[in-house]
Amino acid sequence: MTSPAADATACDLTIAIGGLQLAMPVMGAAGCAGFGQELARLGLLESFGAIVTPSLRARSGATAHRARLVESPSGIVLPTDWPSIGADSLQPANLPWEGTGIPVIASLLGNTSGDLAAAAHGLRHRTHMRGVRAVEVNLAVPNAANNGVPFAHDAFAATKAVAGVRGELPREVPVLAKLAADVTDVVEIARGCVKSGAEGIVVTAPLRAVSLRGLSPDLPPTATGLSGPALLPVTLRAVWDLRAAILTGRLGSVAIIAVGGIDSPEAAAHAISAGATAVQLGSALVHDPGSGATVSRGLGEQCRLHGASSIRDLVGAAHHA
Amino acid sequence: MRGTAELIATRRAGSFQHLTFVAPGVGESARAGHLVSFAVGGPTSSLLARRTLPLRAVTASGTYGGTVEVVVEGGRDDGTRWLADLRVHDEVQIIAPLGRPFPLSQEPVPCVVVGVDAATAPLIWLATQLRDRACPVELVVAGSDDQHLFGVVEARRITGGVSVVTPDADGLDRPLAAAVEAAVRRSEAAVVYGAGRAARMAAVSTAAMAGGAVPQVCIVEDMPCGTGLCATCALPLVGKDAQVHTVRTCTEGPVVRGDRVVWDQYLAGLR
Numbered sequence: 001m002t003s004p005a006a007d008a009t010a011c012d013l014t015i016a017i018g019g020l021q022l023a024m025p026v027m028g029a030a031g032c033a034g035f036g037q038e039l040a041r042l043g044l045l046e047s048f049g050a051i052v053t054p055s056l057r058a059r060s061g062a063t064a065h066r067a068r069l070v071e072s073p074s075g076i077v078l079p080t081d082w083p084s085i086g087a088d089s090l091q092p093a094n095l096p097w098e099g100t101g102i103p104v105i106a107s108l109l110g111n112t113s114g115d116l117a118a119a120a121h122g123l124r125h126r127t128h129m130r131g132v133r134a135v136e137v138n139l140a141v142p143n144a145a146n147n148g149v150p151f152a153h154d155a156f157a158a159t160k161a162v163a164g165v166r167g168e169l170p171r172e173v174p175v176l177a178k179l180a181a182d183v184t185d186v187v188e189i190a191r192g193c194v195k196s197g198a199e200g201i202v203v204t205a206p207l208r209a210v211s212l213r214g215l216s217p218d219l220p221p222t223a224t225g226l227s228g229p230a231l232l233p234v235t236l237r238a239v240w241d242l243r244a245a246i247l248t249g250r251l252g253s254v255a256i257i258a259v260g261g262i263d264s265p266e267a268a269a270h271a272i273s274a275g276a277t278a279v280q281l282g283s284a285l286v287h288d289p290g291s292g293a294t295v296s297r298g299l300g301e302q303c304r305l306h307g308a309s310s311i312r313d314l315v316g317a318a319h320h321a
Numbered sequence: 322m323r324g325t326a327e328l329i330a331t332r333r334a335g336s337f338q339h340l341t342f343v344a345p346g347v348g349e350s351a352r353a354g355h356l357v358s359f360a361v362g363g364p365t366s367s368l369l370a371r372r373t374l375p376l377r378a379v380t381a382s383g384t385y386g387g388t389v390e391v392v393v394e395g396g397r398d399d400g401t402r403w404l405a406d407l408r409v410h411d412e413v414q415i416i417a418p419l420g421r422p423f424p425l426s427q428e429p430v431p432c433v434v435v436g437v438d439a440a441t442a443p444l445i446w447l448a449t450q451l452r453d454r455a456c457p458v459e460l461v462v463a464g465s466d467d468q469h470l471f472g473v474v475e476a477r478r479i480t481g482g483v484s485v486v487t488p489d490a491d492g493l494d495r496p497l498a499a500a501v502e503a504a505v506r507r508s509e510a511a512v513v514y515g516a517g518r519a520a521r522m523a524a525v526s527t528a529a530m531a532g533g534a535v536p537q538v539c540i541v542e543d544m545p546c547g548t549g550l551c552a553t554c555a556l557p558l559v560g561k562d563a564q565v566h567t568v569r570t571c572t573e574g575p576v577v578r579g580d581r582v583v584w585d586q587y588l589a590g591l592r
Contacts, residue, residue, distance in 0.1 A: 031551070031552070032551060033550060034549055038548055038549040038550050038572070042323060042416070042548065054552065067552060068543075068553055068590070069551060071400075074367040075369070076369050076545075228369050229367075286370065286546040286550060286551045287360055287369045287371065288360060288414065289416070289546070289550060290323060
């Protein structure tokens with residue numbers, strides 16, 4: 001069996017997202033890859049360029065509902081604001097990603113821009129950014145200061161939230177803004193995030209959804225999202241629009257990271273050719289924790305198939321076809 | 322082991338299907354209480370969540386080079402129905418062994434072993450191990466109805482002390498708790514081992530504690546990844562620091578101290 005690392009010698013899979021250099025364009029998505037220890041136990045961590053942590057809040061605390069996963073055809077529906085450890089409970093001497101050796105992207109969550117900034121502040125001071133190579137701001141959650149409209153649905157709120165997080169972090173740590181594709185114009189939201197200092201745009205977060213059991217909501221309707229392979233065409237649309245906006249100059253130069261429905265080398269190659277620099281695997285890891293190896297290895301094959309010596313040659317290729 | 326397992330035997334057992342797969346490498350390290358996680362629906366499946374079940378038994382080597390057995394309730398959902406409908410020579414992706422197994426007493430202390438529905442499956446294995454350590458064992462086999470009783474005959478082969486429990490007019494919890502309390506009293510048990518859905522294990526834990534026994538329960542609820550990645554099988558547990566911590570049933574469980582689970586909070590979240 002060929003390891004992804006061996007493939008990398010044949011096809012250069014290294015990528016850069018702002019100042020973040022990764023050996024592989026495949027990441028584990030927030031909430032689906034643990035803190036890296038779980039994949040390390042299975043011997044599957046080396047297939048990833050980075051792991052995005054479960055979303056951290058400023059403070060630990062229970063939510064009003066339990067994190068629960070409901071299946072839908074080719075998808076999973078789950079709460080988008082499930083409980084996680086808070087940055088305040090991170091133990092500096094025993095960080096949850098300690099010893100994995102994998103680049104870590106810390107995902108932050110909050111229900112106001114102040115909460116998000118506080119989470120960034122807590123992360124910086126509790127970890128001294130040890131092992132943290134970048135920060136992802138989860139903007140697809142309800143904004144309590146705007147009647148529960150997600151940050152990702154409002155350019156002003158997204159801009160403010162990213163600026164708050166950016167201001168709390170060292171300049172050398174790239175900030176990635178995680179947006180949702182179920183908006184009228186994802187480019188407009190991304191423009192605000194880039195102006196606030198985001199060096200990467202991650203699309204798409206779970207799309208807003210409702211799950212019913214009998215005649216009642218099965219999960220809290222205010223914070224429920226759909227993930228899974230059903231999202232792939234929507235993800236490709238959002239990546240396509242962002243890349244097209246960069247090419248026309250409407251959006252400044254920014255790395256695009258595709259997430260949502262990526263579960264195979266072919267899907268990853270499609271996302272990259274639509275304009276993504278890297279991909280994140282989410283629900284694919286729930287179904288098969290080995291899908292990281294499958295996608296990483298398969299991307300090397302895709303490079304060879306398309307006569308590219310580097311995965312970077314495929315980024316946005318579909319726009320020139 | 323993470324890989325492909327081939328089904329070599331399938332047989333009906335009441336409402337359940339008893340499946341045996343060839344899975345080399347599992348039997349050497351698996352213990353009673355460990356889990357096996359299945360990707361269901363085949364390679365083109367639209368079902369993303371895995372089905373994670375307690376192992377019924379394993380063999381380390383033999384004609385087929387190592388096997389694992391599980392008991393599936395086919396009527397539970399589409400994924401378990403797909404598993405129950407597998408035919409001999411069909412292949413399925415598995416990960417095993419997973420989780421934390423039943424801790425076995427170092428001393429030959431009296432034990433009560435309680436299984437409910439399909440979750441009775443691993444307890445025959447456990448009871449055999451306890452008996453081999455000279456622990457006096459009483460078994461309580463419970464089912465939601467007659468068709469959901471599993472392993473009664475096997476249980477009687479292991480020990481003479483077998484109680485069979487089915488629901489009364491108010492449900493299963495009351496007769497189950499009564500049977501556990503009586504067994505604990507009779508045997509002066511130090512440990513009650515249980516396996517079943519969370520609500521049943523709450524009743525078993527309460528009954529065990531009432532008799533002064535330590536409850537070690539295997540909670541069999543949905544574990545969509547089986548590997549701890551998705552964290553949707555969260556279980557509130559009181560730690561040694563007396564604080565409530567959220568643990569994952571599939572990795573820090575499925576066997577936990579029943580007296581440490583915050584049952585009210587947990588059961589409310591399952592509804």
